[in-house]
Amino acid sequence: MEQPWVSVIMGSTSDWPTMQKTCEVLAELEIPYEKKVVSAHRTPDEMFRFAEGAEERGIRVVVAGAGGAAHLPGMVASKTTLPVIGVPIKSATLNGVDSLLSIVQMPGGVPVATVSIGKAGAINAGLLAAEMLGIQDPEVRERLRTRREAIRQSVMENGELDE
Ligand code: RP5
Numbered sequence: 082m083e084q085p086w087v088s089v090i091m092g093s094t095s096d097w098p099t100m101q102k103t104c105e106v107l108a109e110l111e112i113p114y115e116k117k118v119v120s121a122h123r124t125p126d127e128m129f130r131f132a133e134g135a136e137e138r139g140i141r142v143v144v145a146g147a148g149g150a151a152h153l154p155g156m157v158a159s160k161t162t163l164p165v166i167g168v169p170i171k172s173a174t175l176n177g178v179d180s181l182l183s184i185v186q187m188p189g190g191v192p193v194a195t196v197s198i199g200k201a202g203a204i205n206a207g208l209l210a211a212e213m214l215g216i217q218d219p220e221v222r223e224r225l226r227t228r229r230e231a232i233r234q235s236v237m238e239n240g241e242l243d244e
Contacts, residue, residue, distance in 0.1 A: 085115040087210050088140045090131070090157070092120045092147040096170050099203045100146045103168065106207025110224045112214060115140075121152040128153065132160035142210040145193075146203065148172045151183040154193045164194060164213055166206045171199040 087107055091100045100116070107114040119128045135143060143163055147153035148170030158165040169180035177198035185195040194209065196202035208225070215222040 083113040084139050085113045086139070086141045086214060087112060087114040087144060088131075088135055088142075089114055089116040089144045089146075090119040090153065091116075091145070092118070092122070092151070092153050092170075094118055096146045096148060099170050099200055100144075100168065102200045102203035103144050103146070103207040103210075106204055107210065110207075110211045110221060110228070112211055112221065119145075119153065119157075121147070121156045122150075125156075128156060129160055132157040135161055136163055142166065142213050144168060144206045144210055146170055146206075147184065148177065148180045149174075149183070151180040154184050154195075155187050155191065158187070158191050158193050165192075166209055167193040167195045168202045168206050169195065169198045 089100055089103050091097065104114060104116055119131050121128055140163060143157055143161070143165045145154035145157055145165055146168035149172050151169060154165050154167030167184035169177050169184050171177035172180055181198050184193055187193050196205045196209065211221055211225055215225055
């Protein structure tokens, strides 16, 4: 199997419909990734093992999705100097504002790059991971440029509003 560059982790299988969007973007940009459930609350020892071993396994960026009291991205970030992108899952009770605040409010010293709540955030997490990898990989940069151009074209062709 191809060495994954990005590890997409999530606190629960219930996060998958959101985190799938990150994986779709990575697949589209031909970036090798792995995906797994790692829970800060339910599998804390496995979470630490994951975070401590990620760099040695060749992972370059971690995308972590979590909902509610969403400790996963911050806890993983505390055990690695790989960049960690946090995706706040849209929770049922507070619409993901709980997840957002839990992830974004890291104290100075241990960063988590936090994207927006839900599927838009998950898409942007995949793109942000690709942009990080693109710093050193011209092919990834080119694929990102092509994707942006397709978005521009789509707006140019379909953006006229009817009278
Ligand atoms: C978090 O608790 C997960 O990230 C998930 O968003 C939330 C609810 O998990 P389940 O009860 O659906 O497994 O740890």
